[in-house]
Amino acid sequence: MAATTTQGKSFTVFMVGITVAAAGLAFSASGIGKVALVAGLAIIGYSFFKFFLIKPSEGAPAEGKQPAVLKLAGLVLALGGWLVVLLGLHLTPGVSGRMVSTLLGLAISLFGILVILPIAANKNAIWKA
Amino acid sequence: MRNSRFALCICAMTVVLLAGARVVAHADPAPSATASELKDAAAKAPTTATLQAGDPGGTATGTISDVPVGDAKAGLTLGDVANQVGQNKIGVNFTWTLVCGFLVMFMQAGFAMVEAGLCRVKNANHTYMMNFFVYGCGLFAYWILGFAIQMGGAAGNGNLGGLQPLASEHTLSLFGKTWGLFGQSGMFLSGHTYDVGVMVIFLFQMVFMDTALTIVTGACAERWKFLTFSVSSVLMGALTYPLFANWAWGGGWLSQLGTNLGLGHGYADFAGSGVVHAVGGLSALAVALIIGPRIGKYNRDGSPNAIIGHDISAVLIGCFILAFGWFGFNPGSTLGASGAGCLRIGSVAVNTMLAGCTGTFGALLYMWSLKGKPDASMSGNGLLAGLVAITAPSGFVNPTASAIIGFIAGVLVCVSVSFVENTLKVDDPVGAISVHGAGGLWGVISVGLFADGTSNYGGAWNGVNGSVTGLFYGDASQLIAQLIGVSTLVGFVFAFTFAMNWVLDIVLGHRVSAESEIAGLDLPEMGQLGYPEFVFAPEPEYLMAAKKVALAS
Numbered sequence: 001m002a003a004t005t006t007q008g009k010s011f012t013v014f015m016v017g018i019t020v021a022a023a024g025l026a027f028s029a030s031g032i033g034k035v036a037l038v039a040g041l042a043i044i045g046y047s048f049f050k051f052f053l054i055k056p057s058e059g060a061p062a063e064g065k066q067p068a069v070l071k072l073a074g075l076v077l078a079l080g081g082w083l084v085v086l087l088g089l090h091l092t093p094g095v096s097g098r099m100v101s102t103l104l105g106l107a108i109s110l111f112g113i114l115v116i117l118p119i120a121a122n123k124n125a126i127w128k129a
Numbered sequence: 130m131r132n133s134r135f136a137l138c139i140c141a142m143t144v145v146l147l148a149g150a151r152v153v154a155h156a157d158p159a160p161s162a163t164a165s166e167l168k169d170a171a172a173k174a175p176t177t178a179t180l181q182a183g184d185p186g187g188t189a190t191g192t193i194s195d196v197p198v199g200d201a202k203a204g205l206t207l208g209d210v211a212n213q214v215g216q217n218k219i220g221v222n223f224t225w226t227l228v229c230g231f232l233v234m235f236m237q238a239g240f241a242m243v244e245a246g247l248c249r250v251k252n253a254n255h256t257y258m259m260n261f262f263v264y265g266c267g268l269f270a271y272w273i274l275g276f277a278i279q280m281g282g283a284a285g286n287g288n289l290g291g292l293q294p295l296a297s298e299h300t301l302s303l304f305g306k307t308w309g310l311f312g313q314s315g316m317f318l319s320g321h322t323y324d325v326g327v328m329v330i331f332l333f334q335m336v337f338m339d340t341a342l343t344i345v346t347g348a349c350a351e352r353w354k355f356l357t358f359s360v361s362s363v364l365m366g367a368l369t370y371p372l373f374a375n376w377a378w379g380g381g382w383l384s385q386l387g388t389n390l391g392l393g394h395g396y397a398d399f400a401g402s403g404v405v406h407a408v409g410g411l412s413a414l415a416v417a418l419i420i421g422p423r424i425g426k427y428n429r430d431g432s433p434n435a436i437i438g439h440d441i442s443a444v445l446i447g448c449f450i451l452a453f454g455w456f457g458f459n460p461g462s463t464l465g466a467s468g469a470g471c472l473r474i475g476s477v478a479v480n481t482m483l484a485g486c487t488g489t490f491g492a493l494l495y496m497w498s499l500k501g502k503p504d505a506s507m508s509g510n511g512l513l514a515g516l517v518a519i520t521a522p523s524g525f526v527n528p529t530a531s532a533i534i535g536f537i538a539g540v541l542v543c544v545s546v547s548f549v550e551n552t553l554k555v556d557d558p559v560g561a562i563s564v565h566g567a568g569g570l571w572g573v574i575s576v577g578l579f580a581d582g583t584s585n586y587g588g589a590w591n592g593v594n595g596s597v598t599g600l601f602y603g604d605a606s607q608l609i610a611q612l613i614g615v616s617t618l619v620g621f622v623f624a625f626t627f628a629m630n631w632v633l634d635i636v637l638g639h640r641v642s643a644e645s646e647i648a649g650l651d652l653p654e655m656g657q658l659g660y661p662e663f664v665f666a667p668e669p670e671y672l673m674a675a676k677k678v679a680l681a682s
Binding site (some may be wrong): 001002003005007008010011014015018020022023026048051052055056058059060061062063064066071075079081082083085089090095098099101103105106109110113115118121123125126127128129 | 269274352359390426427428615631654679
């Protein structure tokens, strides 16, 4: 199906929504700003609803379904490794201790990104068919 | 009688003397030497009659007469001259920063040519259009929201007049320290941020932001739905990039690692190996993982097929355009050419050139020695990898270190491309993940290793006195600060981008249909072929087989 007028209109609604929401945020101290923020977020939500409605008309893409649990696990490891780094900064005051905790956290994040997520992405890859 | 007459004379003389002294005390003070010098110089300035005769040598143009006088009655004063000196300093810095920003903006053309050249001809229009429209998407998102998040609390830059309107940073108090999170001043560049200095920093930072956004289009080329690319780019320009950029450059917590925890000078990233390139490269990895490989990229046994680009001349010319634009990227990051160590712009420019050169050598020699040919596209990627890697350390290292950093980046990009393609099984048509992701992270780490402590940008960096110094010159804590930056890029920025695009995949879908992909995205997505008069050559055998499988499933 590819690009259509419906896509164009939905994207226009999205851009209007994000502009109104940002304007509302910029003037959120005033009453009208708050109204604009809520209206903008509602318009963005509506645009996403329209996107979801037109998605099936695109046609089937050449990709297999990626297991959500595995993707979530990879994400959690990526984020968790970063949190280990931040925690380590406060638990270990010395240079050596902070180096160790930083490298450990980095390793956890990289494991999630370079091992778990590619496994999830390729589990049902189209080229395996 | 005689005595009283004498006394009377003495009294009279005393009175006269006292009266005279009072007159002298109340008289106007004699003009100071400076004021009289200024008056003399003003008197000697060329007259209108002299200037009307023409000034071919330029010796009569630009004199004391051109200094604005604050009070016409008082005439030219030292204060007037000092004010003009201040204006000149800021004017020079504004001009330098803006011209460098214009150069970086032109890099969009370079990216477009490199990416389109590495894609097949049936996707040329779509690839060029992604690089064209990402400029608009990013700029608009940055104007309405992103700039405020990134720079809303960045006041205090003396090079650009202080940027005092940008004085609103949201902070968090944790473990007895205050940490910056994101700014708020500057949305729509309205109100008090409608300021000459703010305009300059907005333009300069915006073109950096757009570089990060355009990187993602390369990794997802030939199968990314134009609608989803547009929405994803707007969100990246509004949220993802500005958030990390605030933490590094906008007074946020990464830059405060030095002042708060004594870790070197905090996360130091002179021109954006991390902020721009690693953000772009890791975002590219996130979306490429979600979107999947192109039809025919991998065989059933997992071995990859080379899908050749259609125009190597565009690739290499695009690389030169990028290298040219990089002279704005790195030297421009001094944000001035006058004061506060800005004369180091020459060193920064030379460092940039050298790293690009040795990056090319690293990649070319690797490919030639191990694969048998001096591969053109990898040589171009080697140049870019060297430039990406030197971006962070360019203001802190010497030429020798620059050459080493660039060479390692050139070799690294070849290893990384193979790793991403063969081990991760992630399809990246242009090598964006390796050039910008791997190269960018290497650049961030190299600051912590090679910064030599000779730079002096106003006596401090990130609020810590002294020069940025790496491990090889005696400061291991700087390396830790850099590694924390790497961890934030890998752990937070990647995760944030992945999560955001995962939602977009559920709602919009990132990938075009199999039919559109096989036909080429130019007609279904853009309605027009990139080269309508070309006769397309038949595609290789392995692609024909893969198409049948894709359509059947």
